[in-house]
Amino acid sequence: MSTIEVSSVKKAYGDLQAVDGISFTVNEGEVFSVLGPNGAGKTTTIEILEGLRERDSGDVKVLGFDPWKNGYELHKKIGVMPQGFRFFEYPTPREAIKYYADLFGVKVDVDGILRKVILEDSANTYFTKLSGGQKQKVGLALSLVNDPELVFLDEPTTGLDPQARRAVWDIIRNLKKEGRCVLLTTHYLEEAEELADRVAIMNKGKIITLGTPQEIIAKYSSGERLLVRGNQTLVDYLRENTKLEVRFDGNGLITILVQQKHDVLIALASIEQSGLEWTDLRTQRDSLEDIFVRLVGEPIEERAEVA
């Protein structure tokens, strides 16, 4: 059984079609990432899956439950860290975890959870006094209190410094190791590439592509490139003596498209034969980010979204 099954789900706010007929499945134990620019419909999608919003049409099953109709049952089995997590001002992280444990009626190892999210040092500081990153970690800690099978993380690392971000990545890797399924939205493509088993890229309410990061890169990439620094004469030489596609930025950077492995050898041999000056040889391929920009037509932005 798939952990999440979504088919043809739609949701509109007035005239705005926030989610426009999306379908996908998330498998057991998988880290699944939803990417998209602001207003793509990511948070609306996630909130429909969590049972916080009612869909207009389509079918949704999360752990076998209809999230809107059976939300109360579902919530005992999922953990949620919402975007820009906020909480009461005065409990300490320790008290907040205890509070959630009481609400869920479970016994928890409070110190264990604090350790897991690397919050031991601030265990007894009032929430309002914590830094942005520590507040996020409290959200993460609370999402784990009920030992969930499925964890929703809506932009868990937005606003964190690189070190804290890597710490959260480790936490997410551990969640996967423990066999939990994670649904992750993020603004950082590097994060999705690093953590996700599969990625769905959303734009304007639709999923425009879905697959493993490697599959997506392979599908949309313009291929491997050989980069070398040289002058116009070298560019002309290569264009005259090989059938390779050669681009020149007019400023010393030559890009040679590599269609097959053999092309690399041809290019290198040809450069050597020319007897001209060259330096700084390297290869490059498209990152998920390059593909994203190409597909969505705009770079991903680091702003909190409204819907």
Add this chain to the structure above:
Amino acid sequence: MNFKRLAADLSIFGRGYIRSRIGVFFALIFPVILILLFGAIFSGGNSGPITVYIQNQDGSNQISNAFITALNSTSTIRLIPVDSSQNFSQYLLSHSSSDGVVIPGEFSSDFVSGRTVNVTVYGNPASTSSAIVSGITRGVVSAFNLKRAGGSPIVGVHQLSIKSQSYKYVDFLVPGLIGFSILTSPMFALVNISSQYKRDNIFKQLSLTPLTKTEWLAAKVLWYVVLTGISFLLMVLVGVFAFGAQITLSLGITPFLIIGPLLFVSLGMLVGTVSKSVESAAVVGNLVTFPMMFLSGTFFPVSTMPTYLQTIAHVLPLFYVIDGLNNVMIYGNYGQALLDLAVLLVLSVVVFSMAARFFKWRED
């Protein structure tokens, strides 16, 4: 309704409330400051006699002296003689007083010969003390007229004292300020909390736990009932021991201390949830709270207010809390208190169900 969850929510809310300090100040300390302040200002107000300046232009003779003695015999006023050479109205103004009596120069001779003569009473029509001075003077004048006509009184006055006339201001201040605290602490807090939690998605967050809306609301009501109980004890202690308030403590007070917080927690919740933003919630909250704070008999008994304000008071929910407390604690009028309680019950059911309806854990 799960009591373990309710207790968990009550505990985290209560701890936060105490830690933030501001709530504790407004709920417990502020009303005590108010009772000390108002109690001190008004407790000395009606103790001394009214000062009345008197100018006798008739010189020192038996009849005018008898008139002055008669005026002096009432303990209500204290006479201060003014020399007949003084300009009397100037004299009153320069002594910041408006109450005075002038006996004219021909008083004795006119009295003896039976000619009409007028004693002049100075007073400020807006002041209650002037009315008292005028009344006392008229009483003495009547006695003189009767004497001159050689008659004896037919109709007399037999005066009895009943308890209701010995009420002091502080007696009303204690239930009034208990009402003040029943209104303000839950109202301001809930208006703020509900709009803020909505903005910060905290309600959404809580909806993902097994905690229910009703449990959350019940924990808030319970907290404010406890707080009201403590505030009640403080007010009674200060009222009785600092100002000698005469109030009756009975079980009949309890329903008001429970249903009052229930009503205003719900009302605050309602205002907070229907408002679009934290700022507009604060404005609407003040619009609802302030008229009630002043017009429901908190600082002054409603019966001392002009009729049109009394009419307004009767549509304010807090009026029925304070009126009920007055009926139980001061008058011992349980029938009227039951009526107040009935009004409060109906109001609470209406407001609570509206709050529960508009208050949403999640969106659709």
